[in-house]
Every structure is written in C-alpha cells, then in structure tokens.
Amino acid sequence: MRIGALEAGGTKMVCAIGDESGRIKEQKSFPTIDPETTLPELLAYFKDKEIEALGIACFGPVDLDKDSSSYGYITTTPKRAWADTDIVGYFSRGLGVKVGFDTDVNGSLLGEVTYGQAKGLGDAVYYTIGTGVGAGVMSGGKLVHGAMHPEAGHMLLRVREDDPLPDGVCPFHKGCLEGLAAGPAIEKRWGKKAAELGDDIRVWDLESYYLAQCMVTTTVMLSPKIIILGGGVMHQKQLFPLIREKTSELLNGYIKNSRIDDMDHYIVPASLNDDQGIMGCLKLGYDAANV
Amino acid sequence: MRIGALEAGGTKMVCAIGDESGRIKEQKSFPTIDPETTLPELLAYFKDKEIEALGIACFGPVDLDKDSSSYGYITTTPKRAWADTDIVGYFSRGLGVKVGFDTDVNGSLLGEVTYGQAKGLGDAVYYTIGTGVGAGVMSGGKLVHGAMHPEAGHMLLRVREDDPLPDGVCPFHKGCLEGLAAGPAIEKRWGKKAAELGDDIRVWDLESYYLAQCMVTTTVMLSPKIIILGGGVMHQKQLFPLIREKTSELLNGYIKNSRIDDMDHYIVPASLNDDQGIMGCLKLGYDAANV
Numbered sequence: 001m002r003i004g005a006l007e008a009g010g011t012k013m014v015c016a017i018g019d020e021s022g023r024i025k026e027q028k029s030f031p032t033i034d035p036e037t038t039l040p041e042l043l044a045y046f047k048d049k050e051i052e053a054l055g056i057a058c059f060g061p062v063d064l065d066k067d068s069s070s071y072g073y074i075t076t077t078p079k080r081a082w083a084d085t086d087i088v089g090y091f092s093r094g095l096g097v098k099v100g101f102d103t104d105v106n107g108s109l110l111g112e113v114t115y116g117q118a119k120g121l122g123d124a125v126y127y128t129i130g131t132g133v134g135a136g137v138m139s140g141g142k143l144v145h146g147a148m149h150p151e152a153g154h155m156l157l158r159v160r161e162d163d164p165l166p167d168g169v170c171p172f173h174k175g176c177l178e179g180l181a182a183g184p185a186i187e188k189r190w191g192k193k194a195a196e197l198g199d200d201i202r203v204w205d206l207e208s209y210y211l212a213q214c215m216v217t218t219t220v221m222l223s224p225k226i227i228i229l230g231g232g233v234m235h236q237k238q239l240f241p242l243i244r245e246k247t248s249e250l251l252n253g254y255i256k257n258s259r260i261d262d263m264d265h266y267i268v269p270a271s272l273n274d275d276q277g278i279m280g281c282l283k284l285g286y287d288a289a290n291v
Numbered sequence: 292m293r294i295g296a297l298e299a300g301g302t303k304m305v306c307a308i309g310d311e312s313g314r315i316k317e318q319k320s321f322p323t324i325d326p327e328t329t330l331p332e333l334l335a336y337f338k339d340k341e342i343e344a345l346g347i348a349c350f351g352p353v354d355l356d357k358d359s360s361s362y363g364y365i366t367t368t369p370k371r372a373w374a375d376t377d378i379v380g381y382f383s384r385g386l387g388v389k390v391g392f393d394t395d396v397n398g399s400l401l402g403e404v405t406y407g408q409a410k411g412l413g414d415a416v417y418y419t420i421g422t423g424v425g426a427g428v429m430s431g432g433k434l435v436h437g438a439m440h441p442e443a444g445h446m447l448l449r450v451r452e453d454d455p456l457p458d459g460v461c462p463f464h465k466g467c468l469e470g471l472a473a474g475p476a477i478e479k480r481w482g483k484k485a486a487e488l489g490d491d492i493r494v495w496d497l498e499s500y501y502l503a504q505c506m507v508t509t510t511v512m513l514s515p516k517i518i519i520l521g522g523g524v525m526h527q528k529q530l531f532p533l534i535r536e537k538t539s540e541l542l543n544g545y546i547k548n549s550r551i552d553d554m555d556h557y558i559v560p561a562s563l564n565d566d567q568g569i570m571g572c573l574k575l576g577y578d579a580a581n582v
Binding site: 061075076123135137139140142144145146147148149150151152153154155156157158172173175213216217218219220221222223224225250251252253254255256257259260 | 352366367414426428430431433435436437438439440441442443444445446447448449463464466504507508509510511512513514515516541542543544545546547548550551
C-alpha cells in the first residue's frame with residue numbers, strides 16, 4: 001500500500017512516501033512557517049503521489065479525541081500562528097484519503113514498536129529529550145491518549161543541591177523534567193550546547209540523575225517492557241550507562257522483574273536512525289485505512 | 292449470571308456472590324492466615340453456591356501475564372506464607388469455572404469504572420492510601436498491566452523541609468509516596484493513627500502536599516479523566532480540598548483541559564461505600580466468562 005507520512009515539527013515538516021513495511025521511497029523537508037504558507041506546500045507535495053492514506057505525527061498540544069469537535073486540530077500551542085489549526089481536516093479534504101493522527105512522540109514510539117527494537121512490545125514508552133521533553137506511551141498495544149495526551153516532560157523532580165540552575169527554565173514549573181534536563185536547560189546551566197559538552201563529566205552526571213528519576217517514575221507508573229530515549233540530548237551516548245546505573249540505585253531492588261533487571265535492554269536508544277517518527281507516520285496512515 | 296467475588300487482602304478475604312449488575316446477594320469475610328488454612332475455607336464457601344464464574348482481586352505482587360508459567364500466582368510477596376501461591380489455579384480446578392484475576396487496586400478501579408462515579412470513563416486511576424499505597428490504572432478501557440503492574444506507591448517525591456520524618460518508612464526508598472504518606476508514616480511521624488489526628492492541620496497540610504505531587508505525576512504521565520482516592524487515610528475527607536488546591540498550584544495552569552480544570556470532579560473519593568473492590572471482582576468474573 002502506498003502511504004504518505006507527515007512528521008509535523010515546530011521547525012520543519014518532513015514529508016515522505018512509503019509503505020506498511022516501513023520502507024521510505026522518497027522524502028522531503030519543508031520549513032515550518034505558518035499554516036497559510038506551509039500547508040499548501042505540503043499538500044502540493046502529496047497531491048500527485050497517488051497515496052491511499054496519510055499518517056500525521058504532529059507537535060502539540062493536539063486534540064486526539066475523535067468525539068471532539070476539534071479532533072485533528074493543533075490546539076493551544078505557543079507557536080501562535082499554528083493555534084487552532086485543523087490539520088487533519090485540511091489533508092483529508094485536500095487529498096480525499098483517510099488520515100491517521102497522533103502526537104509527534106507517539107509517532108516515534110509507534111515507529112519503534114512496529115519496525116524497531118521494541119517490535120512486538122505493546123507496553124513501551126518513548127521519550128524525546130531535545131529542545132523540550134516529550135513522552136509517547138503505549139499500553140497493551142494501544143497508544144495512550146486519555147483526557148488529552150501524557151505531558152510527562154512536566155513531571156516534578158527532586159533538584160540536586162549542587163545544581164547551579166536549581167529552578168530550571170520551565171516558565172510553568174520550578175524543577176520539572178523539561179525545565180531541568182532538556183537542551184535549553186543544559187545550555188543555560190553550563191553556557192554551551194549539549195553537543196559541545198561531551199567530555200564534561202559534571203554535565204552528564206547531573207543530567208543522568210534527572211533522567212534516572214524519570215525512569216523510576218515511568219517504571220512504577222506504567223510498568224513498561226522497554227523505555228526508548230531519543231532526541232538530540234540522547235545523542236550523548238555516554239548518558240545511557242549513567243542513567244541505567246542511577247535508575248537501579250533509585251529502584252533499589254524493589255521491582256522484581258526480569259525485563260527491568262536487564263537494564264541494558266530496558267533503557268535503550270532509539271534504533272531507527274532518526275527515522276522512527278516518519279516510519280511511525282506510515283503505520284498511522286496504514287492503520288487509518290485498515291483498522 | 293451468578294458470579295463469585297473474592298477480594299483477597301493481606302488481613303482478610305472477602306467472599307461474595309452477586310451478578311453482573313453489581314448487586315451483591317451475600318457476603319462473608321475470612322481472616323487471611325496461610326494458604327493451607329485459608330484457601331480451603333474460601334473454596335468451601337463458594338463450592339455449593341452454583342456460581343458460573345469467579346473474579347479475584349488480589350494483594351500482590353501477582354503475575355498477570357497470561358503467557359507466563361506462573362500466571363495467576365501471588366509471587367514475591369513479603370507475606371512469606373503466600374509467596375508462590377497459585378491462587379487462580381486453585382479455584383479454577385476446585386470450582387471448574389472461569390476465573391478472572393487482577394490486582395486488588397485494579398479490582399477497585401474496575402468497580403468504580405463499571406458501577407461507580409467513574410462509569411464509562413475508560414481512562415481512570417484509583418489510588419488506595421492505607422497501610423500502603425497502591426494504584427490501579429485503566430487506559431482506553433483496559434486495565435494496565437505492562438511488564439508486571441504499576442507500583443505507583445513507590446514514586447519518588449520531593450520531601451518538604453519541615454517534615455519531621457523526611458526519609459519516610461519505606462525500607463527500599465527514601466522519600467517515596469508510600470514511605471511518606473501511607474498510614475504507617477503518618478503514625479510514626481505524629482505518634483498517633485490518622486483517624487486520631489483529624490483536627491491537626493499540620494498533619495493534613497503535609498499529607499496533602501505529598502498526595503498533590505502524586506496527582507501531578509499521575510496527570511502528566513497518564514492523562515486520566517478522573518483520579519479516585521480510596522483507602523483508610525482518605526476517610527479524612529478534609530484532605531480532598533487541600534489536595535485539589537495544591538495540585539492546581541503545582542500544575543500552574545500548564546495542562547489546559549476542561550476535565551482537569553474541574554478539580555472537584557477530577558480528584559474524587561471512592562463512591563461505592565468500600566464495596567468497589569468486591570464489585571470489581573464481579574466484573575472480573577463476568578469478563579472472564581464472557582469476553
């Protein structure tokens with residue numbers, strides 16, 4: 001089946017054509033400007049591609065409630081131009097095909113669970129640690145939406161006493177995960193971008209302390225079979241052993257489960273070369289037409 | 292349909308006979324001693340009741356993985372006599388009927404979602420705050436199990452500086468929810484049981500600070516439509532307005548959702564007069580025979 005994929009991000013829009021096996025045949029990116037400029041460009045890209053369905057994984061917040069009058073909308077995003085944009089309606093009317101729709105992080109999670117190392121694991125969590133922190137959650141084979149969608153980036157953490165930026169940078173919460181551990185926090189705290197701090201052990205010791213708290217909370221709240229960590233900050237691969245070690249210390253043997261004991265396969269990097277999002281869109285499109 | 296219900300707790304076993312409408316026709320409790328003593332008593336109770344299915348909601352940890360060789364077992368419980376007890380196998384062999392099985396808190400949640408105020412809300416969380424803290428989670432209409440089952444009682448909290456018992460009482464974790472906020476912590480911290488401290492504002496101010504952190508974490512991790520708080524500590528009804536107020540303060544307007552804005556209907560007490568667990572067992576039994 002010929003499927004369109006749209007990974008709608010705050011800085012760029014990745015469009016691709018592929019199939020339900022996860023194979024990407026062609027791909028093109030467009031800058032994210034405003035709906036009046038950008039949406040027609042995307043529609044033109046897909047228009048003559050003879051796709052039978054489209055999957056969209058979108059920055060948010062978005063409305064995922066199919067019973068809601070604003071289903072398929074980007075809702076109250078701080079990217080003002082995009083607030084109250086009916087993105088699903090635009091493409092389903094413009095292309096005349098079924099459109100699957102979910103959050104950007106649920107798209108990445110779906111990619112990993114369908115085509116990546118989490119294949120077949122219906123209880124999985126995907127975090128992206130980049131300019132913000134987002135979480136996608138799957139439980140019993142279904143992506144979790146709930147009243148809205150999880151916003152796990154705003155979980156409250158214990159701040160370490162030696163943190164030079166103890167309040168973090170989130171305008172809403174002192175000491176939440178995103179405010180303490182996403183890229184902008186790292187840059188503000190240490191004066192350089194994460195990518196330029198690779199060999200500074202203080203940076204990754206503190207960062208892994210915060211991410212380990214997130215791993216503990218995720219484990220006890222959701223009991224997943226695997227936690228996948230993606231996003232720009234996680235390109236610092238030295239973080240993984242530190243996070244695993246501190247997670248084990250914090251759990252302190254309380255959870256007796258063979259999957260969690262096997263930390264090297266429980267907390268893992270994304271496995272699809274940053275194509276997990278666009279591949280997840282293929283699956284969203286496929287499911288929209290077939291499920 | 293005539294259904295048996297067994298709410299298996301660490302101190303007592305509640306047996307009942309009812310139907311899928313949630314009506315309880317008769318009920319009897321037995322002390323929880325050891326499997327050799329207690330299980331035959333329970334079997335004898337159900338034996339001549341002509342039930343067509345049995346639902347069991349059980350203290351844990353339990354194995355809920357139907358593909359596991361120890362499915363239906365109580366596993367590594369600190370109640371030593373009950374470790375590695377095949378409770379589902381015992382009753383399905385002894386009674387020759389289908390047996391539904393889940394955790395005690397999932398049973399209570401299922402009762403509330405099927406027969407109580409959370410009726411029809413497929414995204415819901417139930418906490419019991421008593422001698423310990425347990426959480427039952429439903430997502431998209433299904434009870435969440437995952438690799439094991441959530442153990443949200445052990446989420447890590449921020450300890451308040453004026454807490455006279457800052458480490459809490461959990462032998463595994465300094466400052467986890469159960470260690471700071473369950474009945475034994477209250478009793479150790481203040482020298483009296485929760486029920487005798489009703490008018491001491493310090494007690495409930497601190498308690499609500501910890502429970503509000505749990506509400507925030509639950510909200511951002513799971514995006515539920517309702518959070519139900521049951522268990523002995525929650526009989527202190529003065530806690531509810533305090534928890535709601537502190538939860539709103541901590542969320543600080545970040546989550547824009549009509550359900551969560553309506554705090555009086557978002558964080559609520561259990562609604563079934565402490566029958567939510569046994570009623571959930573009726574539904575577990577019904578589903579085992581019919582789904």
